[in-house]
Amino acid sequence: MGRCFKTWLILVLAIAVPSCCWASASLVQRAVFQAVWQEINANYYDTDFGGKDWEAIGERYRKRLSAIEGPTAFDQMMTEMLRELGDSHFSIVSPVFNELIPNVWEGGETGMDLSVVGNRVIVHRVHLGGAAELAGVQAGHELVSVGGERVWDLRKRISESVVYNNRIHYYLMEVVENRFFGAPGDKVSFCLKAARLTSAKKLTLKLQTYRGRMSSQLGNLEESPMVLESRSLGSNIHYLRFDLWFPSLMEEMRSVIRSMDRDSHGLIIDIRGNPGGIGLMATGLAGMLVENEYEMGRMRLRQGHLNYNVYPQSGAFLGPLAILVDGTSISTSEIFAADMQETGRARLFGSRTAGAALPSVLKKLPNNYYLQMAIADYVTSRGNRIEKSGVTPDEVVALSTSKLRQGEDSVIDAARKWILRQSD
Amino acid sequence: MVRFLSLWAMVAFTGGGTTVLYGEIEPAAQKIFASYAEFLGGVDAFEEIDTARLKMSMEMPGLGMNMERTVTFKAPDKVYMDVYIQGYGKMRQGFDGENGWAIDPIQGRRPLMGRELDQLKDETNFREGLYLADKYSSARVVRKREDGLTTIECINADNGLLEMLYFEEPIGLLRRSDYTEDMGPQGSVPVSVRFDVYEKVGDIRLPVETSADMMGTSVRAVITSFEPNVEVDDSIFKLPE
Structure with missing residues (x-):
């Protein structure tokens, strides 16, 4: 029984x-x-x-x-x-977050993605026809303030809290993005600088209705927006980006990889800004990228252990693989990246991950708050811990704001060049 | 990846033994095992079940998760199981007497091989549950607890791990089991299971309400239906095209 x-x-x-x-x-x-x-x-x-x-x-x-x-x-x-x-x-x-994360997501969308570069918050992507583009936002610009609060001050407040240094990037993103939360039609004012030494310009965008994917509720994990982007970068290189490890994305990821040409030069998987999700998905995606069964890592429990096993799947892509990570790649993203690097299956590009890779659960407390609690330590198959140390890319590449302004992503570009060299 | 358990193995979880650490199944333990088999309905009653379909609901209140599971059996060793979890999807696993297979949202479809397949085959041995002495290499009655339950300390013959079984005498009713869930390649975790309610279904008895503690989390399982000798299409046991 x-x-x-x-x-x-x-x-x-x-x-x-x-x-x-x-x-x-x-x-x-x-x-x-x-x-x-x-x-x-x-x-x-x-x-x-x-x-x-x-x-x-x-x-x-x-x-x-x-x-x-x-x-x-x-x-x-x-x-x-x-x-x-x-x-x-x-x-x-709790249902009511503290003052650093005061807002609840109400279905409004900005139409832009942010990233942290150094200590600055940068507009990474601007969606075609989205609220940000309509407001005049351009990729590569620096966010100086939002809702009257300076990004610098928000970062300082985070630093003054008890957050570990290597996770400040992640929390800064959380705090800043939270200030863009609202209902469709709500207006958010913010200031952007085109370059470091230029003066800031005030903009206001009107949140649009989010029409993208949503994860479904899984236990105490509430529904949330999620992205899966798949496209060709030319030169027979494919690009796959997703921002949450959630089971409903798995079948589409499988389809994307299976549909790649057999003579594809390479695949780039972009998990920058991906905070994790269902840990088992790391093994599922790895199964689409290898041809042999192996143990990815081990969760050491208070008593006993559980393994992350990778089972090869049909239609796996076995060519050159680049994985993009940054300081906001967390948890399952780190588990996946660490394994792909450690086994030599992939080359990593970008910046060091956050080092927050403990499997955890959300448990309900007496007052309906939740305790998030790590229930295991995680070590890779070679016995390495990711917690605190994070995963350092093989090629450390900063996201260049000047390249972004030219419509290029320096990290993708580095990965792309490496893949092309593999096929020479 | 995810392994499920047949009704037969569910009834069998306390298995019996041969000889290893403590030498043998003590007569006192053997007697309790026999009482338990009789309580469940006895060998003859189970032998009359050629096919069955069992439905079960499981919940982890602390994590807000629920699961619905259906298991279909055909003697002597065919089994098909599907599990649905909101937000995760449907997982299926089967064994057609020759080949084991699994399909789930994360790992896709794949054959079950090696130890994983061995485990699945073991789980389809529905008679195991009635022959408790075959599961353990040794079993001895160690004490009577304050709550009146009799404790039997057993060594699992397959993995050599210690299991503690707690019986209500004299009827030989298993009330609790503490053991290490050995999942082969997937690891091992200590589990404590309590068998809260047994109910008679036809000529057999099943533990219809069960609760477990593992990794600091509670799980409750309720058998919602059990249909013996149902019509079963053999194709469900094979890996779908």
Whole structure:
């Protein structure tokens, strides 16, 4: 009878939920505090808690509870406590986010994609006919402020919180993008600079109705917009980009890869800005890129382990493969990239990933908030951890703003040139 | 990738044994195993079931996930299972007596080979459940718990791992099982299962409500229907074209 639970075992560990960071207030703080502390105490993947005394940590924060006034202070305290563990994928998620992420997505679309370059937020892509294009936004321009808040100040506030340095890019994107959330028809004002030394120009865009793909609800993971872009880059090179590892995309990815010409020069998979999703998908996509079965990595649980196994699938593409990553490639994206690099199957381009690759689940708390909790450590088949260190590309290539202004993506370009050299 | 379990294996989860660590199945343990087999309906009742279709709902309240599972069996070893999870899709797995296969949204369609196939074949051995002594290499009654349950410590003959079974005597009703879920190439995880409700279906009994704890998460499984000796089209056991 017990063995009928295998399906869940696999699925639970398959969910490397996109990393969240922000805690929030609660009216039943003591209950939430105890539930969170107890969950971690009972289920943290390392019984030694990484050498930390979780009992003592709990006691210390429990004493502070009585002096806590207001939800913001409680948020801050809970975040601090979770950060004591030193891991990604520990957070409290509530329906009401704190002031750094105040808005809820209401179906409005800007028609542009942002990226972080250095410490700056840059317009990476502008969608044809979208709200951003209509407002005069151009790729390569720097976002200086949005809704009256300077990007520099937002970054400073994130830095002053307890976020780890290597994840600041990811959270900066979250915080900035959140300021563009709204309903279709809502207007958002912001300032852009064409180049570093030019003056900023104020623009206002009217959010359009989002008509793209949505992920479906999976357990406590709510529906969310997602993108899958597939196109030819010429020279018989194919480009595939997606921004969430979600099962409903898998069949289309399979079709894209199977439909590639047998004499294709190469494939570029772009997972920059992809925060993760269903961890098992990393093995599914890898199965379309290899011809032999192998173990991608291992999740070390508090007791026992689960493996990520790759099974080759029919119609796999076995030619040159380039994978694009950056500081906002997180979780499943890192697991996939690390494996493709480690096995020598792919060459990685871009910048180092965030180093937040622990499989986690979302658990409901007594007040309907959620605790995101890592339930396993992850190591690659060669025993390497990705957590904290991230994945460093074989070719570190910065996203060039000047190239973006010329309609080119310097990271794609580097990958493209490498693929062409392979076929010489 | 995802492995499922037949009704037969479900009934069998506590298997019996031969000889390894503790030497043998103690008579006291053997007696409880026999009582349990009798409680389930006995060998004759199961032998009369040539085909069956079982439907089960499973939920993980903490994670907000639900799953619907249908399993179709045909003696002696054919099995077909499909599982649907909202947001994830439908997974299918089958064994036609010769070839095992799996189709799921992530891994696509593929044959099951090596240890994975062996596991699937094992799971289609519906008689295993009634011969508990065949599953364990040793079993011994270790103590009576405060809650009245009798504990039997067993060593799984296939993987050498320890399993603890908790029986309600004298009827030999299995109430709980603590073991390591050995999933072969996919790893192994400790699981604790409680058998909350048994119900009689025809001449046999099934644990219709079960709950489990694993990796800090609770799972509840309910058998919603069981149809013995249904008409089954053999083609469902083969990998679809």
